Amino acid sequence: MSLDQQTVTDVLKQVIDPNTGKDFVSARSVRNVVVKGADVAFELELGYPAKSQHEPIRALLADALAAVPGIGRVDIKVSSKVVAHSVQHGVKLLPGVRNIIAVASGKGGVGKSTTSVNLALALSAEGARVGILDADIYGPSQPQMLGIGGQRPKSEDGKTMIPLEAYGLQAMSIGFLIEQDTPMVWRGPMATQALNQMLKDTVWDDLDYLIIDMPPGTGDIQLTLSQSVPVTGAVIVTTPQDIALLDARKGLKMFEKVGVPILGVVENMSIHICSKCGHEEHIFGQGGGEKMCTDFNIPFLGALPLDIQIRSEADSGAPTVVSDPDGRIAAIYKQIARKVAVRIAEKSKDMTHKFPSIVIKSS
Numbered sequence: 001m002s003l004d005q006q007t008v009t010d011v012l013k014q015v016i017d018p019n020t021g022k023d024f025v026s027a028r029s030v031r032n033v034v035v036k037g038a039d040v041a042f043e044l045e046l047g048y049p050a051k052s053q054h055e056p057i058r059a060l061l062a063d064a065l066a067a068v069p070g071i072g073r074v075d076i077k078v079s080s081k082v083v084a085h086s087v088q089h090g091v092k093l094l095p096g097v098r099n100i101i102a103v104a105s106g107k108g109g110v111g112k113s114t115t116s117v118n119l120a121l122a123l124s125a126e127g128a129r130v131g132i133l134d135a136d137i138y139g140p141s142q143p144q145m146l147g148i149g150g151q152r153p154k155s156e157d158g159k160t161m162i163p164l165e166a167y168g169l170q171a172m173s174i175g176f177l178i179e180q181d182t183p184m185v186w187r188g189p190m191a192t193q194a195l196n197q198m199l200k201d202t203v204w205d206d207l208d209y210l211i212i213d214m215p216p217g218t219g220d221i222q223l224t225l226s227q228s229v230p231v232t233g234a235v236i237v238t239t240p241q242d243i244a245l246l247d248a249r250k251g252l253k254m255f256e257k258v259g260v261p262i263l264g265v266v267e268n269m270s271i272h273i274c275s276k277c278g279h280e281e282h283i284f285g286q287g288g289g290e291k292m293c294t295d296f297n298i299p300f301l302g303a304l305p306l307d308i309q310i311r312s313e314a315d316s317g318a319p320t321v322v323s324d325p326d327g328r329i330a331a332i333y334k335q336i337a338r339k340v341a342v343r344i345a346e347k348s349k350d351m352t353h354k355f356p357s358i359v360i361k362s363s
């Protein structure tokens, strides 16, 4: 039998991407469709990293086409390509960085740094090129969490710095540049200048995403950073208790004020499961993060339990996503990372998309 392009498009249009909830044709992910007699070949290009999903998605599309009577060979190549997306008006992109994700919290100690590093590692595990910038001047913890404390970045020209590498991430931290155990008293302008310099003087190498572990709070330093750094979107980390949520709301407002879209909220230390008896307890309250998201009409990205594994693995220099990549907790971080990447991919839809080109060749 001979297929026509309409049949192929109609079938592909029925297949919903489980990550975006949209069909692949409307999402303009289908490229270079070639129909040759009963055989079909095409490429599927996802706008978000999803190495673990390439095969299941390919199978989903192949199954849909297999139902077409008389269909011949089906050849589908699935890949991901992350492009740069828009940032605040009037702020220029950084060289070598396509998208910056700011991870922020209204107050300290809620697990912002732990979430940042696991989010970065989860994006990297899905095939993205990822960097992490530890801008937490009050307590830089990325060097220790990545197991590279005490190292110093190299400079080839005495002006710029090469980021250190850990678990495939490019990493830069204020902690690499100051002596450990030296308390730093940062005044607003000095801190902002140091952070801006660290951001601009680091030679980032072809990053899909740079995660910035922001200083906690919503003061002048945070406000200046969110105005001057080209941020694609912000992730807010909170614990479920009222006081943290109140501060997280301030964080949301701050980003809104400077035109940075909120990618969503992560609720950390959400539930405690007793490692001895399995009893579940909402130590810091329940449902607060989700309620905040409903109130502000923003996505709830997911909830991490209060779990000793998260703390001990981060403390030992190998965060959960690399220590236990197939475990229950890594799965939550990976799901959050996928939601973040999909939200970013959706941002550019109207700017960069072409219709799939369909070529019919006679057999």
Ligand SMILES: Nc1ncnc2c1ncn2[C@@H]1O[C@H](COP(=O)(O)OP(=O)(O)OP(=O)(O)O)[C@@H](O)[C@H]1O
Pocket: 105, 107, 108, 109, 110, 111, 112, 113, 114, 115, 136, 139, 141, 215, 216, 268, 269, 270, 304, 305, 306, 307, 308, 310, 311, 312, 314, 315
């Ligand atoms: N879900 C969790 N379960 C158990 N421990 C956690 C969890 N999340 C973070 N922690 C631990 O809580 C402590 C604080 O976490 P983290 O440093 O990530 O917070 P932070 O918000 O970045 O803090 P600061 O603002 O002070 O830098 C760390 O010891 C970390 O290992």
